[in-house]
Every structure is written in C-alpha cells, then in structure tokens.
Amino acid sequence: ETGVTQSPTHLIKTRGQQVTLRCSSQSGHNTVSWYQQALGQGPQFIFQYYREEENGRGNFPPRFSGLQFPNYSSELNVNALELDDSALYLCASRHRDSFTDTQYFGPGTRLTVL
Amino acid sequence: TQLLEQSPQFLSIQEGENLTVYCNSSSVFSSLQWYRQEPGEGPVLLVTVVTGGEVKKLKRLTFQFGDARKDSSLHITAAQPGDTGLYLCASNDYKLSFGAGTTVTVRA
Numbered sequence: 285e286t287g288v289t290q291s292p293t294h295l296i297k298t299r300g301q302q303v304t305l306r307c308s309s310q311s312g313h314n315t316v317s318w319y320q321q322a323l324g325q326g327p328q329f330i331f332q333y334y335r336e337e338e339n340g341r342g343n344f345p346p347r348f349s350g351l352q353f354p355n356y357s358s359e360l361n362v363n364a365l366e367l368d369d370s371a372l373y374l375c376a377s378r379h380r381d382s383f384t385d386t387q388y389f390g391p392g393t394r395l396t397v398l
Numbered sequence: 399t400q401l402l403e404q405s406p407q408f409l410s411i412q413e414g415e416n417l418t419v420y421c422n423s424s425s426v427f428s429s430l431q432w433y434r435q436e437p438g439e440g441p442v443l444l445v446t447v448v449t450g451g452e453v454k455k456l457k458r459l460t461f462q463f464g465d466a467r468k469d470s471s472l473h474i475t476a477a478q479p480g481d482t483g484l485y486l487c488a489s490n491d492y493k494l495s496f497g498a499g500t501t502v503t504v505r506a
Contacts, residue, residue, distance in 0.1 A: 286440070286442070288440070317493060317494070319494075324498070325498050325499075326402075326404075326486050326488075326496030326497050326498050326499050327441065327486075327494070327496050328496070329493040329494065329495065332492065332493060339492075340492050340493055342493065374440050374441075376440070376494075384446075385429075385446070385490060386443055386446075387443070387494060388443075389440025389441050389442070390440050391438065391439050391440050392438075392439075392440055
C-alpha cells in the first residue's frame with residue numbers, strides 16, 4: 285500500500301473522445317507526477333505539478349493537461365483521444381527531504397481507446 | 399532525457415536459481431533507482447543508489463552501482479516465485495526516466 289489511489293481502474297473510450305483520470309496523493313506530498321506506460325514498456329513522464337502549478341513536462345502534446353488541487357488530489361485530462369493513447373496511466377506522489385527522494389505510485393488506470 | 403537500456407528483456411528461471419539484470423546508460427546517473435512492478439500495480443521502489451561503486455543488499459537482492467555511475471545491476475539469489483515481476487531501473491532527476499524493464503518469471 286503506497287497511500288496513492290487512482291480512479292477509475294479501467295476505462296474504455298473511442299477515438300476523438302475526452303477523458304479525465306483522477307489521483308489522490310499521500311497527505312503532505314505536494315508534488316505529483318503522471319506517467320504513461322504502454323504495454324511492454326517502462327513508464328514515460330508526462331508532467332509534474334508542484335503546489336498546483338505545472339513545473340515540468342515530458343514529450344507529450346498539449347492535449348494532455350492536468351490539474352492539482354489543494355487537497356492532494358489531481359487530474360489528468362486527455363482530449364481528442366488517439367488509438368496510441370491506450371496505456372496504463374500512473375500517478376506518483378513525491379516526498380523529498382534532505383535524505384530521501386521517493387515517488388509513491390498508484391495502481392494506475394488502464395485506458396483503452398477503440 | 400537520459401536513455402536507459404535494460405537487459406535481458408525477458409528472463410525465465412526455476413525457483414532456487416540465481417539471476418542478474420542490467421541497466422546501462424551512455425551518460426552518468428546522478429542517482430539511480432530500481433523498482434519492481436507486479437501486474438495490476440504501480441512500480442514499487444526497491445533501492446536508490448547514488449555513489450559510484452556502491453553495493454546495497456535487500457534480503458536476497460543485491461544492487462551494484464558502477465564505478466563510473468553509468469551502469470547498475472540487480473542480482474537475486476535463490477529466486478522465489480514471489481520475485482516474479484517487471485524490474486525497472488530509473489534515473490532520478492526532477493522526473494524519473496525509466497528503462498523498458500526486464501520481465502522476470504520464477505517457476506515453482
């Protein structure tokens with residue numbers, strides 16, 4: 285148990301639709317990151333939020349957007365879905381201090397685009 | 399973005415055997431982390447290595463960080479079915495950059 289939850293567990297959408305995925309981070313972790321993991325691959329960094337502001341982005345188009353809320357929850361929004369967006373989407377809450385830098389992953393949302 | 403190569407891609411062994419998986423980069427790691435991911439779950443951090451030449455042990459798992467901080471290995475002694483999973487290495491900067499992983503299957 286990492287204390288990070290995600291919803292929904294699975295989701296099926298059709299090409300062109302929009303989707304919102306949700307994540308609840310550990311209390312006190314003010315940094316959340318989102319990753320996309322295609323089948324057979326390692327997770328790829330989408331973006332990171334710190335205190336409700338985006339402060340880092342990977343190689344993903346603007347139709348991938350996010351929000352972070354004061355209650356340690358966050359959202360990943362994807363517009364104009366494409367077939368290649370089918371993947372496991374992971375969120376991770378980050379705890380960093382002088383001694384450690386650890387990201388705690390949720391179980392992911394499996395998105396299928398038909 | 400740092401590119402990490404992991405080998406082998408797949409590994410299937412019998413319970414009780416030993417195994418080693420590798421992680422390599424053409425550039426120096428600031429720090430490197432190893433994760434294990436089981437089906438239906440997110441990756442779980444196993445260890446962080448920072449210093450070149452560092453060796454860390456976690457029960458039957460031994461992690462080595464190369465002297466030049468460009469490579470790392472994970473060795474499992476007397477593997478058990480519970481060790482089955484996807485083993486991922488990641489460089490840890492403001493974001494994690496993962497390798498493609500090694501899928502390990504330990505047969506009972």
